[in-house]
Amino acid sequence: MPNYFEALGVSDADLAVARGLAAGHFSGQFGEKYKKYVARVGAALLEIYPPAHKLQPEEIIDLISVIDIIGPDSRGLMKRLKESCTGCGWCCSQTKRIVVDEEDTLRISRKLKQKREDLFTFDGKEWLIKKAHPCGWWNPKNGRCVIYADRPSTCRVWPLGVTEAGHKTIQPMEHCNYAVMVTVNKAIWTLESAAKQSGA
Numbered sequence: 747m748p749n750y751f752e753a754l755g756v757s758d759a760d761l762a763v764a765r766g767l768a769a770g771h772f773s774g775q776f777g778e779k780y781k782k783y784v785a786r787v788g789a790a791l792l793e794i795y796p797p798a799h800k801l802q803p804e805e806i807i808d809l810i811s812v813i814d815i816i817g818p819d820s821r822g823l824m825k826r827l828k829e830s831c832t833g834c835g836w837c838c839s840q841t842k843r844i845v846v847d848e849e850d851t852l853r854i855s856r857k858l859k860q861k862r863e864d865l866f867t868f869d870g871k872e873w874l875i876k877k878a879h880p881c882g883w884w885n886p887k888n889g890r891c892v893i894y895a896d897r898p899s900t901c902r903v904w905p906l907g908v909t910e911a912g913h914k915t916i917q918p919m920e921h922c923n924y925a926v927m928v929t930v931n932k933a934i935w936t937l938e939s940a941a942k943q944s945g946a
C-alpha cells in the first residue's frame with residue numbers, strides 16, 4: 747500500500763493508531779453508513795482527480811478513512827468549500843439525533859423564553875433537540891433555520907462532528923455533498939503533498 751503518510755512525515759505509530767480508529771468506524775458507531783460514505787467519497791475522488799485511478803480500491807478506502815483522522819484541518823477546508831453545500835436541507839430534516847451542548851440548551855431556551863424540557867431532552871448521556879427528523883426549527887418551505895442566529899454549536903460546525911471516542915471527524919453522511927467534498931479535498935491534498943515531498 748503506498749505510504750503517502752510517510753512522505754508527509756506521519757510516523758508509523760500515528761498511522762497505526764489512525765488505521766485502528768478507522769477500522770472502528772467501519773464496525774462501530776457508523777458501520778454501514780460509514781461504508782456508503784467512503785464509497786461515495788471514493789467515487790467523487792476518481793471523478794474529480796484522475797491520478798487517483800492509479801490506486802487500488804483498497805488503497806482508496808484506506809486513504810479516505812485515515813485522512814479524516816490525520817489529514818489536514820477540516821475547518822480550513824470547510825471555509826474554502828462552503829459552496830459545496832447544496833442547501834438540500836438533509837442535515838436539518840433527516841437527522842434523527844441532533845446532539846447539542848448543555849450550554850446551548852440553556853442559551854436557546856432562555857433566548858426563546860421557553861422551558862428547556864420543552865425544547866430539549868436528556869437521554870442520560872447527551873442533550874438532544876426534542877423535535878428532530880425534521881428539526882422543529884427547520885422551515886421546509888424555504889429550507890432555512892428559523893433560529894439561525896441562535897442555532898446550536900453542533901449546527902454551526904456541521905459537517906464536523908465528534909465520534910464516541912472523542913475524535914473530530916467529518917460526519918460520514920453520503921447525502922451531504924459538503925461533507926463529501928471536504929473529505930475528497932483532504933484526499934487530494936494528501937496525494938498531491940506526498941507527490942511533492944517525494945519529488946514525483
Ligand code: SF4
Nearest residue numbers: 838881883884891901
Ligand atoms: S437548529 Fe437550525 S440549523 Fe440546527 S438542525 Fe435545526 S434547523 Fe438545522
Ligand code: SF4
Nearest residue numbers: 831832834835837922
Ligand atoms: S446536508 Fe450538507 S449539503 Fe445538504 S444542506 Fe446540509 S450541509 Fe448542505
